[in-house]
Amino acid sequence: MEERYTFKRHRRLRSSESMRSLVKETHLRAADFIYPLFILEGTNTKNEVPSMPGIYQITLDLLAEELADIEKLGIKSVMFFGVPNEKDEVGTGAYIETGIVQEATKRAKKHHPNLLVVADTCLCEYTSHGHCGVIHDGDVDNDASLKLLAKTAVSQAEAGADIIAPSNMMDGFVTVIRKALDDAGFTHIPIMSYAVKYASAFYGPFRDAADSTPQFGDRKTYQMDPANRLEAIREAKTDIEEGADFLIVKPALSYLDIVRDVRNIVDVPVVAYNVSGEYAMVKAASEKGWIDEQSLVMEKLLSMKRAGADLIISYFAKDVASWLQEENQ
Numbered sequence: 001m002e003e004r005y006t007f008k009r010h011r012r013l014r015s016s017e018s019m020r021s022l023v024k025e026t027h028l029r030a031a032d033f034i035y036p037l038f039i040l041e042g043t044n045t046k047n048e049v050p051s052m053p054g055i056y057q058i059t060l061d062l063l064a065e066e067l068a069d070i071e072k073l074g075i076k077s078v079m080f081f082g083v084p085n086e087k088d089e090v091g092t093g094a095y096i097e098t099g100i101v102q103e104a105t106k107r108a109k110k111h112h113p114n115l116l117v118v119a120d121t122c123l124c125e126y127t128s129h130g131h132c133g134v135i136h137d138g139d140v141d142n143d144a145s146l147k148l149l150a151k152t153a154v155s156q157a158e159a160g161a162d163i164i165a166p167s168n169m170m171d172g173f174v175t176v177i178r179k180a181l182d183d184a185g186f187t188h189i190p191i192m193s194y195a196v197k198y199a200s201a202f203y204g205p206f207r208d209a210a211d212s213t214p215q216f217g218d219r220k221t222y223q224m225d226p227a228n229r230l231e232a233i234r235e236a237k238t239d240i241e242e243g244a245d246f247l248i249v250k251p252a253l254s255y256l257d258i259v260r261d262v263r264n265i266v267d268v269p270v271v272a273y274n275v276s277g278e279y280a281m282v283k284a285a286s287e288k289g290w291i292d293e294q295s296l297v298m299e300k301l302l303s304m305k306r307a308g309a310d311l312i313i314s315y316f317a318k319d320v321a322s323w324l325q326e327e328n329q
């Protein structure tokens with residue numbers, strides 16, 4: 001080569017599986033994942049969610065067995081979503097002692113004390129109108145909703161939840177929930193805030209699974225506009241000031257720039273929520289034989305960690321954990 005040319009051989013570090021493994025920068029572990037579960041009232045029922053093949057709504061009596069499988073795979077945390085029989089204007093089912101998530105939490109902690117229970121603190125699965133708070137004059141009333149959300153968080157902690165994860169997007173929710181938890185003696189329970197949550201079409205399949213589609217309007221007066229990036233910084237900083245212990249960015253896949261922005265400005269763990277629509281798209285393409293599901297899922301989840309996520313909430317958690325187990329055998 002003549003001297004004025006630069007010629008670098010990057011392929012040296014890609015020459016074999018062992019070499020590639022040596023220089024790998026990002027890793028997935030089963031313990032990085034939080035697995036969401038949909039809990040039904042009643043007994044002995046397991047309904048597959050039509051838009052989420054492989055994901056089921058299950059009744060409480062089937063929970064212990066499911067959790068045993070999850071623990072065996074090395075997953076350390078689960079998140080419960082309730083599918084109650086009864087709903088009302090003020091989401092009573094979210095904060096009563098016998099609520100479906102409270103019952104699931106008690107059972108989980110009794111049979112699987114080492115498995116962390118993350119409680120999703122929201123009203124939308126319990127309100128007849130499907131919004132994440134209470135309605136006054138056709139819109140969600142922020143401060144009135146906060147009182148009920150604080151009550152929900154305390155009842156979840158009383159049932160044994162290890163982490164409170166408020167997903168409602170009301171202003172001030174971290175402060176109000178932190179204070180309510182502290183006043184009730186739960187100073188040790190962390191808050192995993194859905195700090196950056198966009199109003200997204202990627203939640204469609206979840207709303208089937210949790211039966212939480214808004215009956216009028218949409219969530220755009222409380223969830224964020226997908227066009228905005230600076231707003232994510234404001235939301236993240238606010239929740240840190242209010243005392244959040246973890247921050248969630250949601251959805252994940254189309255928002256990896258936001259995951260990186262948030263990772264760069266905070267020093268708490270950042271969680272990416274790989275939401276239902278992201279799951280459904282992969283499953284649909286895979287059913288058609290258009291993609292290699294396992295490779296695609298691993299690539300997607302790895303890209304979330306590379307973007308800066310420390311943890312991932314994902315419906316693929318069990319699949320990934322079992323693939324990782326196979327790899328290590």
Ligand code: PBG
Nearest residue numbers: 122124167202203206275276277
């Ligand atoms: C409740 C909540 C939603 C999701 C998680 N918690 C739905 C929503 O805000 O409409 C979506 C999760 C997913 O799509 O997987 N507020």
